Amino acid sequence: MSGLHARDYERMLDLVMAVLEHDDPESLWHLMAGHLQEALGCDTVIFAGIRVAERDGYAQGWAPHSMGPDVSEVIRRRVQQRHPLIAYMEAAGSSPVSVTQICDTWRNSSWYSEARRDYGTTHQLGVPLLGVPGELRAVSLGRRGDFTEHEVAFTARVQPLLLRVDRHVRELHRLRAAVADAAGATPPSGLLTAPAGGPSPPRHDLTPRELTVLGLLAEGLTAAGIGRRLTISPHTVNRHLEKVYRKLGTNNRVSAVLAAKRAGIVR
Incomplete structure (x- = not known):
């Protein structure tokens, strides 16, 4: 694993502090997306959920602002097309991975052409977020140019935090729903x-x-x-x-x- 720098750990600390000081589940992922974009020079950050049994999916995305509801339709299409990152997670892949590591024909694929046409991105990095029964969850990072070994190593260190943020957001939603129902x-x-x-x-x-x-x-x-x-x-x-x-x-x-x-x- 490529060695990390002092600046990398500063960025991780910034991520942790952003989560601890923020208590609005509606905007927490947007806040995290901004940090990831800055740290990795991304053009798009998409938080996706894939319902395995229904072969369906949904997403929230920023680039850096909201990418709108159409991004969920993109995720649904990717599920039906069996995008390499989705196939990777279905095969129990759990580590952050660049799409070029798992797809030799990436540059000749329709996924590459669509991403380049719609968002101007040519490469993607997937960060699986495991732990939801019946659903695959992940962060997909897109940009022009492939991700370096050092950047993949940084993402692997950040992955546990993203997983806990995902659980944190879902718990906040659950509790607010319970409080609203009771009151x-x-x-x-x-x-x-x-x-x-x-x-x-x-x-x-x-x-x-x-x-x-x-x-x-x-x-x-x-x-x-x-x-x-x-x-x-x-x-x-x-x-x-x-x-x-x-x-x-x-x-x-x-x-x-x-x-x-x-x-x-x-x-």
């Missing part, structure tokens, strides 16, 4: 609205991250467990909990969960 579609800001004909509930002004931590607390997770789920330290979890206690007017975990349940914030 009757709570607004994203976390401020509760009064039910029809009922008294106005207290306004707790919990941030999205505090709502996420509170939701996991209500599920019975410890600070260490919440930290593992959200890829943050127990110390950071406790800092969030202190703010939750203050806003709910409580002073411990049990009373905070009870107060949140009475207010309809969690189940």
Whole structure:
């Protein structure tokens, strides 16, 4: 594996800090895409999901701004065409790989022609994100010119972080859906609205991250467990909990969960 430089580790640290300081699942991948584009000089960054049984797929892409809904149609077409990166993941390939490493006829393929025509890219690097039953997930990086051994090595070091970000985003979505369902579609800001004909509930002004931590607390997770789920330290979890206690007017975990349940914030 090609040796990494000090600047590479600085970029990894920047990625970690970006995740820890960001709690909006709707824009977290966009933030990560910007970091990957800068680090690897990419023209496109696409986060793709492939439903194996249905032979279908979807995507979110940036180049560097949103590539629009059409990119999901591109992914569906690639699934049907058995793009080399998809075939690689179906064969249990798990390491980052340049498409030229697994496809000898890349430059003569329709995939190459389409990518060059639509996005101006000539090479692709796939980063598998494993761990979702029945679905293949990956980051596809595209640019003009092939990826070097050093860049593939850098991507391999970043891969575990991307995997945890993927899990983190899905967990945030799950918790927000559960909170919204329990509270009757709570607004994203976390401020509760009064039910029809009922008294106005207290306004707790919990941030999205505090709502996420509170939701996991209500599920019975410890600070260490919440930290593992959200890829943050127990110390950071406790800092969030202190703010939750203050806003709910409580002073411990049990009373905070009870107060949140009475207010309809969690189940």
